[in-house]
Amino acid sequence: MQPVLKISNLTKEYQLDGTAFRALNEIKLTIPAGSFTTVVGKSGSGKTTLLRIIAGLEKATTGEINYLSGSSVQRPAFVFQEARLLPWLTVEQNIAFPLQGKLEQVELSQRVKRQLQLLGLTEFAAAYPAQISGGMAQRAALGRALIYETDLILMDEPLGALDAFNRRKLQEELQTIFAANQKTVIFVTHDVEEAIFLGEKVIVLDEGQILAEFKVPITAENSQLFTLKENIITSINS
Ligand SMILES: Nc1ncnc2c1ncn2[C@@H]1O[C@H](COP(=O)(O)OP(=O)(O)O)[C@@H](O)[C@H]1O
Ligand SMILES: [Mg+2]
Structure with a gap:
């Protein structure tokens, strides 16, 4: 390789x-x-x-x-020990954040949807970081890295x-x-x-x-x- x-x-x-x-x-x-x-x-x-x-x-x-x-x-892309989500954004918005404005909205929402599904976060898409567990937050942080090109x-x-x-x-x-x-x-x-x-x-x-x-x-x-x-x-x- x-x-x-x-x-x-x-x-x-x-x-x-x-x-x-x-x-x-x-x-x-x-x-x-x-x-x-x-x-x-x-x-x-x-x-x-x-x-x-x-x-x-x-x-x-x-x-x-x-x-x-x-x-x-x-x-x-870097995934930290702590999730480091932006508290004023929802799970979905946090995952989309790195590509916001850099990708067409349709493509972006499709990718976000895929990550939410992959990481078992679909139900928590609209939740804010303060409303989810540490484990869920770390999943969202993974999603934010995986969506990054x-x-x-x-x-x-x-x-x-x-x-x-x-x-x-x-x-x-x-x-x-x-x-x-x-x-x-x-x-x-x-x-x-x-x-x-x-x-x-x-x-x-x-x-x-x-x-x-x-x-x-x-x-x-x-x-x-x-x-x-x-x-x-x-x-x-x-
Ligand atoms: N900004 C810093 N200033 C001084 N020493 C540091 C700094 N960052 C890390 N170190 C020291 O460097 C060593 C390695 O740290 P680190 O890379 O965080 O280790 P690990 O992630 O394996 O626990 C440690 O002794 C730590 O105290
Ligand atoms: Mg360390």
Whole structure:
């Protein structure tokens, strides 16, 4: 597969009390087009910083990110840990927001309708963020990213706020959605099982460095997946 994103020697330093703290240290990473990459690691390992730099929300101290020229990944969609919906807009209007005025109204409402259906939000289309649960709000935030015309979607623990049942349901939906439409996804989670379930490749980040990369077999026995999970956890704790 063609790489859409090539990261070389990416380092991010923050100044803390006059001393430099390395949140990311010489990250090298190639993301193939249409791939689903998950990033796991302890809290503070640099996962959010890495995504924010890829998204262009933050600047690297040194290093480079090269995007495949001509692709739309230069404007990735970002799904945050918190839903960040606009409180004065309804669920439907929040999902439509990124494309409002950029798409014909008919096409836009069709897309919104599809997202509402896909994410089980049809009944809540006219509700305001204050009137829905945290899980519903996160679904709306997913819809707002999925409707966006971009090949690259960056997700920062987007299912963390959901209860176990809704979380599994959305994991399955995400798998179906991304298998169908060829988007490139980088998905951060601290849940190793989620990382294996969704990812084709799992990257382990620790203290700002890539400790290991694991390929997830497309068809795997449960015992194989169990071993993979153990290996990832061992790597995180090493
Ligand atoms: N704006 C900032 N200023 C200073 N330090 C920061 C800033 N953002 C993150 N850090 C530090 O960088 C490290 C990585 O943070 P983060 O990327 O949020 O980790 P993760 O998402 O894996 O929990 C942490 O030690 C964090 O305290
Ligand atoms: Mg984080």
